[in-house]
Amino acid sequence: MHSAIVRHIFIAELVLLALPLSLLFLIFGPFLFLWSTIASPDGESIVFTSLVVLASLSLFAGWVLSFRYLRGGLPALTHAALWWRLSAPGALLVVIGLTSNIAPQSVPYSSWWLFRQDLSYFSYGVLLLIPFTHLVFVRFTNMGANYSLKRTAAGRLR
Numbered sequence: 001m002h003s004a005i006v007r008h009i010f011i012a013e014l015v016l017l018a019l020p021l022s023l024l025f026l027i028f029g030p031f032l033f034l035w036s037t038i039a040s041p042d043g044e045s046i047v048f049t050s051l052v053v054l055a056s057l058s059l060f061a062g063w064v065l066s067f068r069y070l071r072g073g074l075p076a077l078t079h080a081a082l083w084w085r086l087s088a089p090g091a092l093l094v095v096i097g098l099t100s101n102i103a104p105q106s107v108p109y110s111s112w113w114l115f116r117q118d119l120s121y122f123s124y125g126v127l128l129l130i131p132f133t134h135l136v137f138v139r140f141t142n143m144g145a146n147y148s149l150k151r152t153a154a155g156r157l158r
Contacts, residue, residue, distance in 0.1 A: 006138065007070070013131040014066055021128055022059055029056065044111065048118050051093060055122065058090025062128070065135055077139045090125070091132055097122030 029052055037049040061083045068076040068083070100119045106112045 003073070010066075010069070010131065010134055010138075013134060017127045018062075018066070018131050021125060022063070025055070025059060025125070044115055044118075048115070051119075051122070055090050055093050055125070058087050058093070059128070061086035062090060062132055062135075066131065069135060069138065074138065074142050077135065087132065091129060093122045094125045094129055097124075098126060 033049055033052045037045040065077065065080060065083045065087060068080055097120050100116045101123050103116075106116065
């Protein structure tokens with residue numbers, strides 16, 4: 001596919017999927033989950049708040065990667081190792097939330113059941129995996145066979 005078409009598809013994914021979900025997360029995420037930690041600071045709420053902070057950081061890193069791709073294309077994605085490392089745990093949290101929904105349910109109203117109910121909120125971010133997968137696909141399909149040699153030669157030129 002032509003790179004301009006791929007870029008327009010990516011912009012549509014950002015506008016239609018990532019932007020609304022990001023706004024919902026930024027509006028409701030801190031209010032609902034951080035407030036519960038302040039109200040009752042037990043172990044479960046602290047762990048869950050840590051996961052929410054990790055998801056927020058991953059969401060920010062995903063947006064940074066998106067803007068880097070839109071402004072600089074493939075070279076901007078290949079030289080953004082930190083942002084890839086920060087965005088990957090968010091994708092993992094979404095997969096964990098989906099797995100928590102699919103796995104057999106535990107004893108109702110137990111502490112593990114309540115934690116899994118809270119963990120399932122991360123599965124709402126499944127639509128955010130579409131632009132993230134798009135970026136991963138663009139990065140790894142366009143590197144070429146001798147990409148490591150090109151990267152080494154480019155590093156020597158700097």
